[in-house]
Amino acid sequence: MGGARRPPFRISWNWVGIVPFLAFAGAFLVLPTVVLGLRALESPDGSTTLENFRNLATPVVMDSFRLSVKISLITAIVGGIFGFLLAWSVLLGGLPRPVRSLLTTFSGVASNFAGVPLASAFINTAGRIGLITVLLKAAGFDIYKAGFDLYSFIGISVVYLYFQFPLMVLVITPSIEGLKREWREASENLGASAFQYWRHVGLPVLMPSILGAMILLFGNSFGAHATAFALTGGNLRLATILIGQQISGDVLQNPGLGYAVAMGMVGVMAISITIYSVLQRRSERWLA
Amino acid sequence: MTYLTLEGVRKAFGDSVAVEDFSLAVEPGEFVSFLGPSGCGKTTTLRMVAGFEQPTAGRITLAGEDITNSRPAKRDVGMVFQSYALFPNMNVADNIGFGLKVKDTPKTEISGRVGELLELIGLPEKAKAYPYELSGGQQQRVALARALAIRPKVLLLDEPLSALDAKIRDELRNEIRRIQRQLQITTIYVTHDQEEALALSDRVVVMSRGVIEQVGSPFDIYNYPATHFVASFVGRLNRIPAVVVDAAGGVVETGGRQFRTNTAISQSVGTTVEVLLRPEELELDGTEENQLAGTVENVSFLGSIVRVVVDVGGTALTVDIFNERLLHLPQIGQPTSVGFPPHACWIPA
Amino acid sequence: MSIGATPGGPIAGYGTVEGLGIGKPGKEPPAGPPRSRLGRLWPWSIVIIGSLYFVAPLVGTVRMSLRHSKGAGAAWTLILGNENMWPAFLQSIVNGLATIVVSLVVIVPTAYWVTLKLPKLRPIIEFITLLPFVIPGVVLVFALIRLYSAPPLLLTRTYESTRLVMICAYAALSFPYMYRAVDNGLRAINVRSLTEAAQSLGAGWPTILIRVIFPNLRVALISGALLTFAIVLGELTIALYMAQKTLAPFMADIVRNKPFEAAALTLIMFALTWLSLGMISFVTNRAGRKR
Numbered sequence: 001m002g003g004a005r006r007p008p009f010r011i012s013w014n015w016v017g018i019v020p021f022l023a024f025a026g027a028f029l030v031l032p033t034v035v036l037g038l039r040a041l042e043s044p045d046g047s048t049t050l051e052n053f054r055n056l057a058t059p060v061v062m063d064s065f066r067l068s069v070k071i072s073l074i075t076a077i078v079g080g081i082f083g084f085l086l087a088w089s090v091l092l093g094g095l096p097r098p099v100r101s102l103l104t105t106f107s108g109v110a111s112n113f114a115g116v117p118l119a120s121a122f123i124n125t126a127g128r129i130g131l132i133t134v135l136l137k138a139a140g141f142d143i144y145k146a147g148f149d150l151y152s153f154i155g156i157s158v159v160y161l162y163f164q165f166p167l168m169v170l171v172i173t174p175s176i177e178g179l180k181r182e183w184r185e186a187s188e189n190l191g192a193s194a195f196q197y198w199r200h201v202g203l204p205v206l207m208p209s210i211l212g213a214m215i216l217l218f219g220n221s222f223g224a225h226a227t228a229f230a231l232t233g234g235n236l237r238l239a240t241i242l243i244g245q246q247i248s249g250d251v252l253q254n255p256g257l258g259y260a261v262a263m264g265m266v267g268v269m270a271i272s273i274t275i276y277s278v279l280q281r282r283s284e285r286w287l288a
Numbered sequence: 289m290t291y292l293t294l295e296g297v298r299k300a301f302g303d304s305v306a307v308e309d310f311s312l313a314v315e316p317g318e319f320v321s322f323l324g325p326s327g328c329g330k331t332t333t334l335r336m337v338a339g340f341e342q343p344t345a346g347r348i349t350l351a352g353e354d355i356t357n358s359r360p361a362k363r364d365v366g367m368v369f370q371s372y373a374l375f376p377n378m379n380v381a382d383n384i385g386f387g388l389k390v391k392d393t394p395k396t397e398i399s400g401r402v403g404e405l406l407e408l409i410g411l412p413e414k415a416k417a418y419p420y421e422l423s424g425g426q427q428q429r430v431a432l433a434r435a436l437a438i439r440p441k442v443l444l445l446d447e448p449l450s451a452l453d454a455k456i457r458d459e460l461r462n463e464i465r466r467i468q469r470q471l472q473i474t475t476i477y478v479t480h481d482q483e484e485a486l487a488l489s490d491r492v493v494v495m496s497r498g499v500i501e502q503v504g505s506p507f508d509i510y511n512y513p514a515t516h517f518v519a520s521f522v523g524r525l526n527r528i529p530a531v532v533v534d535a536a537g538g539v540v541e542t543g544g545r546q547f548r549t550n551t552a553i554s555q556s557v558g559t560t561v562e563v564l565l566r567p568e569e570l571e572l573d574g575t576e577e578n579q580l581a582g583t584v585e586n587v588s589f590l591g592s593i594v595r596v597v598v599d600v601g602g603t604a605l606t607v608d609i610f611n612e613r614l615l616h617l618p619q620i621g622q623p624t625s626v627g628f629p630p631h632a633c634w635i636p637a
Numbered sequence: 638m639s640i641g642a643t644p645g646g647p648i649a650g651y652g653t654v655e656g657l658g659i660g661k662p663g664k665e666p667p668a669g670p671p672r673s674r675l676g677r678l679w680p681w682s683i684v685i686i687g688s689l690y691f692v693a694p695l696v697g698t699v700r701m702s703l704r705h706s707k708g709a710g711a712a713w714t715l716i717l718g719n720e721n722m723w724p725a726f727l728q729s730i731v732n733g734l735a736t737i738v739v740s741l742v743v744i745v746p747t748a749y750w751v752t753l754k755l756p757k758l759r760p761i762i763e764f765i766t767l768l769p770f771v772i773p774g775v776v777l778v779f780a781l782i783r784l785y786s787a788p789p790l791l792l793t794r795t796y797e798s799t800r801l802v803m804i805c806a807y808a809a810l811s812f813p814y815m816y817r818a819v820d821n822g823l824r825a826i827n828v829r830s831l832t833e834a835a836q837s838l839g840a841g842w843p844t845i846l847i848r849v850i851f852p853n854l855r856v857a858l859i860s861g862a863l864l865t866f867a868i869v870l871g872e873l874t875i876a877l878y879m880a881q882k883t884l885a886p887f888m889a890d891i892v893r894n895k896p897f898e899a900a901a902l903t904l905i906m907f908a909l910t911w912l913s914l915g916m917i918s919f920v921t922n923r924a925g926r927k928r
Binding site: 030031033039088103117123131169170173244246 | 681700766
């Protein structure tokens with residue numbers, strides 16, 4: 001190459017490299033969603049309208065969203081707290097090394113073990129003739145008489161925790177590992193007890209990560225479907241179940257509304273993921 | 289009356305011994321450095337004083353009290369870490385006041401003390417800043433203030449300057465010494481930088497492979513090294529292989545030339561020994577008693593020092609001469625003679 | 638029948654990559670402060686309670702799989718002999734492999750390209766790879782069907798063409814964790830220096846990719862591939878709505894009326910997932926130790 005003159009279109013050639021990626025994401029993620037959104041803005045006669053979104057306020061839709069949010073909040077909070085305790089125990093609790101790798105691998109397995117197999121496993125355990133139900137009955141305690149029902153919102157929450165706990169463990173592990181040993185030592189050196197360390201340093205520093213992880217758990221639960229359906233059929237109408245029913249048959253008697261419900265779900269997820277990203281960036285500042 | 293004593297302290301990790309038979313008595317207000325290469329055990333020893341490692345054997349006492357098995361929180365020592373370890377979620381003032389807060393000190397007292405320390409380290413305007421807003425040097429100063437806030441009996445510093453730029457290091461080094469003198473606080477300073485150790489300390493403990501090689505003032509360590517290791521680790525060293533000609537008279541011969549060392553030599557006639565010399569005690573073409581002829585091999589202008597390497601009969605000798613404006617720099621290839629007085633020689637036993 | 642998003646999906650995969658540190662250089666995990674006997678009470682209690690919760694469903698399933706009226710091994714023989722199970726299983730496996738290939742082909746060059754040539758675009762690309770978080774499986778399949786079931790974009794006319802669309806959707810859903818794994822790997826090997834060194838020695842782009850980059854990314858790639866495989870194997874929602882005869886819809890079919898066989902199949906699925914994830918840990922640890 002003689003002379004140092006740059007060809008004027010140098011920069012745009014670099015963009016070619018990511019065209020395949022953009023095309024792929026466009027065709028299979030962006031475009032379908034955008035089209036869905038556009039159809040949500042259509043009224044039956046073809047004109048543009050916000051009517052469908054206004055109709056989200058109907059009881060059917062509201063109830064399903066309320067239920068989904070309830071379950072997601074509960075599993076996010078319980079899953080977050082106990083998942084954090086589990087991760088703490090294994091990473092900083094002075095347990096033998098094999099326990100740690102066992103838990104990490106198991107968390108990977110359990111967080112991906114969802115859908116029909118998980119539903120089946122819990123039916124076999126806490127269903128009416130499940131192992132635990134039967135054992136407790138023999139010990140004199142009938143959980144179903146006491147109000148528990150695997151096929152209710154409590155049951156679903158218990159089942160969801162099976163993948164929420166491990167997800168929390170996985171997501172919070174890098175952050176706990178990011179706690180510098182010197183912070184703990186400095187704190188001890190200055191006279192603080194373990195409790196004081198966690199109260200003034202450990203937990204505050206981890207809080208963005210913990211909250212972010214819980215939001216992720218919320219989103220994970222909110223968008224989940226297969227497990228719930230495999231467990232209860234259409235009986236427990238979560239938002240995702242509602243959408244599922246809408247796909248196979250227009251249960252809402254209003255296609256536009258169906259699309260609006262789907263977009264409403266995307267909206268909730270988008271908000272969750274945005275909050276998660278913001279918190280993630282905050283925590284990386286201290287813990288990366 | 290010693291303030292901090294370590295007696296026969298030993299630390300083993302399984303089969304490998306990190307620190308072996310470490311004994312030291314530190315006076316109140318003394319500034320002692322632990323100097324040595326990586327892995328020599330200096331940090332491990334410091335951490336045992338702080339309480340983060342338990343000695344496998346031996347005793348540590350502070351102000352008369354046996355602290356060997358005390359928890360770190362109860363020891364009344366203040367530690368400054370290499371990575372500063374400032375709490376990222378707290379501002380400077382809260383970081384400094386942390387040790388007082390966990391003891392339930394009243395808020396007014398805390399803010400008074402924090403103000404005092406901010407003045408001491410010269411950062412009163414940074415009270416509300418967060419660690420990530422500060423430079424490395426500033427963070428280290430805050431770390432120092434934080435350790436001093438609890439009025440510890442001993443101040444421990446673990447290579448506090450190694451993460452900083454050279455210029456900041458120099459400034460901060462003097463700061464630390466100034467503050468230490470002002471407060472008269474007993475201090476242990478771990479470093480691998482010999483210049484730091486020599487410049488700051490009242491006494492230097494030179495360590496290698498878990499063992500103390502020598503304890504002494506910087507001057508003594510440098511000029512009267514007790515072991516071969518100390519001689520070569522601290523400062524630059526020239527080694528001349530020579531054969532003993534007259535043991536009682538201290539005369540040796542190398543490359544056909546004889547020269548005299550200061551004292552009688554313990555090795556017998558005919559043995560090959562190493563004569564050790566400091567570069568600054570050699571001169572070029574001078575009038576000293578011992579002269580070795582050679583050729584200039586290399587000249588490095590280092591600013592205040594001109595470092596000349598002379599090839600003397602196969603051995604390369606480094607000669608350091610002070611710079612002056614009217615100096616004629618030696619030329620490479622130029623024949624010259626390296627001169628030194630007898631007392632500059634040292635032959636290890 | 639059962640249709641819906643599989644929780645074990647993009648978010649779980651992403652969490653797995655982060656939690657297992659896939660692609661990142663192995664480092665010594667911090668130990669906590671030395672603990673007394675009593676100080677270890679809490680950690681052990683928590684771990685034991687957690688373990689009980691996790692093991693119980695598996696025990697329950699094992700018990701169920703042995704309770705077939707025709708004998709303890711009956712459920713197993715029946716499910717392994719089921720004429721519909723194996724074709725479905727095979728389809729799932731092929732789909733998994735195809736998804737891995739598509740995903741690798743799209744993600745690896747892109748990640749490499751962005752890191753090297755378009756670092757400013759990185760946030761945008763990362764944003765796009767997180768889209769599967771925002772679009773739950775149920776919504777995605779809804780959108781895909783509506784978009785591609787009618788002219789002018791009729792892609793779902795035949796079973797196989799629909800299958801292709803599904804595989805592409807799976808690949809798109811794998812972007813979050815695939816990209817994350819590869820990105821971790823690229824950062825760990827200081828890809829810019831490696832490329833410049835290779836270029837100065839005269840290597841062209843294909844050579845660089847094949848001989849320099851891929852070998853160093855092996856751990857990240859294998860882990861990402863295993864994760865994708867596990868997820869695709871168990872995916873239900875999209876498969877069912879697209880009327881695909883894969884393993885998960887088959888399972889959903891038998892869960893109600895053939896609970897014992899379903900239990901046996903559940904255990905097989907669990908073992909397979911454990912195998913895949915275990916291999917990831919093995920590969921990651923081996924590489925970590927080598928450093």
